[in-house]
Amino acid sequence: MxxxxxxxxxxxxxxxxxxxxxxxxxxxxxxxxxxxxxxxxxxxxxxxxxxxxxxxxxxxxxxxxxxxxxxxxxxxxxxxxxxxxxxxxxxxxxxxxxxxxxxxxxxxxxxxxxxxxxxxxxxxxxxxxxxxxxxxxxxxxxxxxxxxxxxxxxxxxxxxxxxxxxxxxRWGAQRDALADALAAEADYARRLRHDPVAPFDPQPLMLARSAAALTPRQARTRPAQLHGARGLAERIRPVLASLADPAVGVPEDGPERARVRELLAAAGSILDAAARAIRHGTPVDIPAGAIAAFRTPDTGAILSGPPHRAATRLGSLLRDVVETAGGVEPAHTGPLAPLYATADWAHGLRHRSRPGTGGQSGLQRPSLLRLLPVVVRAVRKEARxxxxxxxxxxxxxxxxxxxxxxxxxxxxxxxxxxxxxxxxxxxxxxxxxxxxxxxxxxxxxxxxxxxxxxxxxxxxxxxxxxxxxxxxxxxxxxxxxxxxxxxxxxxxxxxxxxxxxxxxxxxxxxxxxxxxxxxxxxxxxxxxxxYPAWETPRLRTKLADWLVALGEYATAVVGHYARPAGPACPDVRAALLRARDAHIAWEEAAARAKTEPVRHRGLSRAAADDAAHALHRLGRVAMLMEAHLPERDATPVPAAAALADALRSATRDGARAVRERRVPDWKPVREALDAWDGEGVPDRVVRRGAGMLLDTLGELSDALDTDEPPMTVKSPEKADGPRPS
Structure with a gap:
């Protein structure tokens, strides 16, 4: 510009x-x-x-x-x-x-x-x-x-x-943040009806998470409606995407797709009703048609396999959202009985959370005095x-x-x-x-x-x-x-x-x-x-950081299939939050770069947009696999361990290549998938998702494959550090 x-x-x-x-x-x-x-x-x-x-x-x-x-x-x-x-x-x-x-x-x-x-x-x-x-x-x-x-x-x-x-x-800002997150989920569900791979902006969920962090004094006076709904919204998003995506769900046409569209529309109505109830502190008023859409006999007769599991889990999560928002009978009777009937109590989603996916524990916020050391550390971090x-x-x-x-x-x-x-x-x-x-x-x-x-x-x-x-x-x-x-x-x-x-x-x-x-x-x-501080020259560094964070997230998800239980089970929720932070950092940097009167000599705007699109898809595939994470007593998939290790090392090497203006190579991931094909795969979602991960990484390499000459780097250590603006 x-x-x-x-x-x-x-x-x-x-x-x-x-x-x-x-x-x-x-x-x-x-x-x-x-x-x-x-x-x-x-x-x-x-x-x-x-x-x-x-x-x-x-x-x-x-x-x-x-x-x-x-x-x-x-x-x-x-x-x-x-x-x-x-x-x-x-x-x-x-x-x-x-x-x-x-x-x-x-x-x-x-x-x-x-x-x-x-x-x-x-x-x-x-x-x-x-x-x-x-x-x-x-x-x-x-x-x-x-x-x-x-x-x-x-x-x-x-x-x-x-x-x-x-x-x-009082608590209006927190109510608005949580209601905005649920409303964003409702809008996402409606958009998925027409675009099964529609993107989702994680900003409302991140704001809701920030609002949920409380001091001990705030935690004692927090309204009951603000308990737990944010965590449910976090878990609804991958289930919605999994239900709509043809790669792991139902075909793009036919009665199954029509049933999925009906469920997505009903989910949007229920989430909107919960958002209104939380925003204004009123009882939940759900349209009767949205409740009827989740009747188990209709769903079970049309859907099967992973789509049916996703629909069942979605109904259970929506029921918990409605309960949290207030105004629902505690028993399985009354006008919401059809919604309760969809709950698969074997999952126990309301009373426990899968290790590594993040439970409903409160987020601690330091008091103003205890915040001073945090501020000092943040200032020291930027004094470079x-x-x-x-x-x-x-x-x-x-x-x-x-x-x-x-x-x-x-x-x-x-x-x-x-x-x-x-x-x-x-x-x-x-x-x-x-x-x-x-x-x-x-x-x-x-x-x-x-x-x-x-x-x-x-x-x-x-x-x-x-x-x-x-x-x-x-x-x-x-x-x-x-x-x-x-x-x-x-x-x-x-x-x-x-x-x-x-x-x-x-x-x-x-x-x-x-x-x-x-x-x-x-x-x-x-x-x-x-004496500027242009954001444009740092775009490759932000892109590399996002790639590393998404690689860790995908590694944690794939690692769950290899180790469904035990202390070695990776922390999916923590990896997802880091990926979201890196995503928002990239979005903010790209938005600021578009208004700056400079251009990046090693990353054109078209290449940056294509690379960001590829990373969006990488995160989406990992999210789809997260929606079908195995239970603790599920059979491990040994080949997933090798793929997780390959993903971790390949994305780190790929981030280094992005910083050095080279095209990343995903040979370790390809070799791990080739070895996997010789073994039995218990669920088509697992292997198909792993293949989609490799496809999105290939799209990233294609986006960065330009005629720009590579930058000369003296040592890997210097290449990993922050680049001067």
Missing amino acids: SWFRALKDTTRSGLKVERKRLEPLIALRGAAGLAIVVSISLTLFGPAVAAGSAFGAYQAAIATFQRSWRPRPELALASGASLGVSTFIGYLTGSHLFLFLPLLALWTFLAGLAWAAGPTIGIIASSNVAMMLVTITLPTTILEAAGHAAMMAFGGVVQAALVILFPVR PGSPVLRHATRVCAVAVSGYLIGNALPLGHGYWAPMSAVMVMRPDFSQTYSRAVARFGGTLVGVVLATAVVQLANPGTELSAALAVLCAGLMYLLMRTGQLAAQACVASYVVFLLGMGGQTWDQTVPERVVLTLVGGLLAMLSYAL
């Missing part, structure tokens, strides 16, 4: 306003907390302290809006306290440039590294640095600086208290040459220092606007940095014009300026998810009214804010152009 097209696309993205579901009650709660803090500060300490404390309450409310499964009160407290500490330390050194610049460099560098712990912590850390640049200009003495810091922390306390006292949809996070930290540090110097050198006053704007818009990837820079400048223009017009026409006093600032903050909370343009317009108006409350007239803030915001945005964009 050319620079012109990249800039055009990022500009369009930054100025886009999307239609999103608004959350007025949460926005009202955040604005109410801000109003309480401003009112108390105005009454007790005056406009200057009120302006400083308002930033604390404002930022604490924003922290509770970030996408995080952690308790919202703790985020508000952490945000207010960290902003107060940053402000006090910044004020102590603010009057001495040779002391403040090193502090600013350190603070921004650490804020950049905080992105290694996730976007929530990264946004809070970056916002605290930006707010500090404004708030350190308000106090005049050390005592007043301490008072400002205390009131900022108090703002976090107020917002945390409001979250506790006036919860809006070539890391995108380290490059981001370096960029934001250099831009903040240079922006502060440029802003002070310009005869505009309020020079902190330039570094503040840069820190607020900079992100570790290209597209977000550029789109946010454009949106911030456009939103600043709109907000400043509107706020200036109000100030000129109404000439508001202290109280009215405070009320207008709270109103703008409330609008920002309401519209922040609709796009950066609307949010930044509200932020610009908020700051103008807030500083006006503190006694600064519009002509002291508006002109330099517009110019210095432009300077800060240009510095942010220029820094990424001069």
Whole structure:
């Protein structure tokens, strides 16, 4: 992609306003907390302290809006306290440039590294640095600086208290995540009716897993509807795929296919009903036709073999989902009796889980204090040459220092606007940095014009300026998810009214804010152009990581057929989760690479798409085999052990070849299958799935077989390491 097209696309993205579901009650709660803090500060300490404390309450409310499964009160407290500490330390050194610049460099560098712990912590850390640049200009003495810091922390306390006292949809985020996962499964079932090999996006299941991780305190108060349904959804997906796929299921036409389509439609209706019940906390209302579709006599008369086993297992899993969602009779009577009749109690799916496939044990989430070592480890992991996070930290540090110097050198006053704007818009990837820079400048223009017009026409006093600032903050909370343009317009108006409350007239803030915001945005964009962290050159590494993860997953599945029981049984669930993480990492990297103004010299976009399609198929075949994993007392398949070993070594060697721009070779897998053909295979699903694995690996080699010359690699050790961007 050319620079012109990249800039055009990022500009369009930054100025886009999307239609999103608004959350007025949460926005009202955040604005109410801000109003309480401003009112108390105005009454007790005056406009200057009120302006400083308002930033604390404002930022604490924003922290509770970030996408995080952690308790919202703790985020508000952490945000207010960290902003107060940053402000006090910044004020102590603010009057001495040779002391403040090193502090600013350190603070921004650490804020950049905080992105290694996730976007929530990264946004809070970056916002605290930006707010500090404004708030350190308000106090005049050390005592007043301490008072400002205390009131900022108090703002976090107020917002945390409001979250506790006036919860809006308690457990709503977790309910939505689980309901979205079940709804995604329902949509998948319906798409399989028309496309038996339809793809499935694992993102909803991964979000549901993240939401299911709880602290001990959360686990004690979790609603019953949130117990166990995620694990059932995980196990339904491979069963749906196995039932629909012609390779291991029924033919593409005929009465068997019609019966499968009927079962898939019924499964979609049942999963949708369970999703609605979990989302709203209401009883499950299942259409009668969906229940009738799972009557065992009809299914048994039409389907046989693996398809019949898949249909039976699907009915059992759906029954457990309905039970978990609530509103179902415990006995095998009532309107859901036909659904209960499909349950194969020999499987015991509800009361136990197959070793290695993951049970219903709770996921532990550390408390906020215990999270600190985790954050430190994540930061240390990214503190390496070539890391995108380290490059981001370096960029934001250099831009903040240079922006502060440029802003002070310009005869505009309020020079902190330039570094503040840069820190607020900079992100570790290209597209977000550029789109946010454009949106911030456009939103600043709109907000400043509107706020200036109000100030000129109404000439508001202290109280009215405070009320207008709270109103703008409330609008920002309401519209922040609709796009950066609307949010930044509200932020610009908020700051103008807030500083006006503190006694600064519009002509002291508006002109330099517009110019210095432009300077800060240009510095942010220029820094990424001069010191980029392009994702495109790392695509082969991401593809190789995905191949290794899928190889481990396929190895674990095949290994189950060789060792159905015993301590040596591989962990399928853990391997699947690693494969999903690698899949999402590839998808995110490929999406970012499409917006970058560079091209990969060793991997064209067409080759990348074809390779990704082949790996999608590899994961799907492994999933189909997982749907028919043998029971613990099943007869072992000795030939599967040799195939599992061949898969593990071949995919690791193949990943090395991908990194070195060579075409992978799957000779060990082919030899293991040839040896297998001389032995008896107890189930056609096993051998057919093994052959499909080899076919998909061959498709990957075909996708990567280009005329590009191979890269020279000095040693295998260096080839396995991260490639420089």
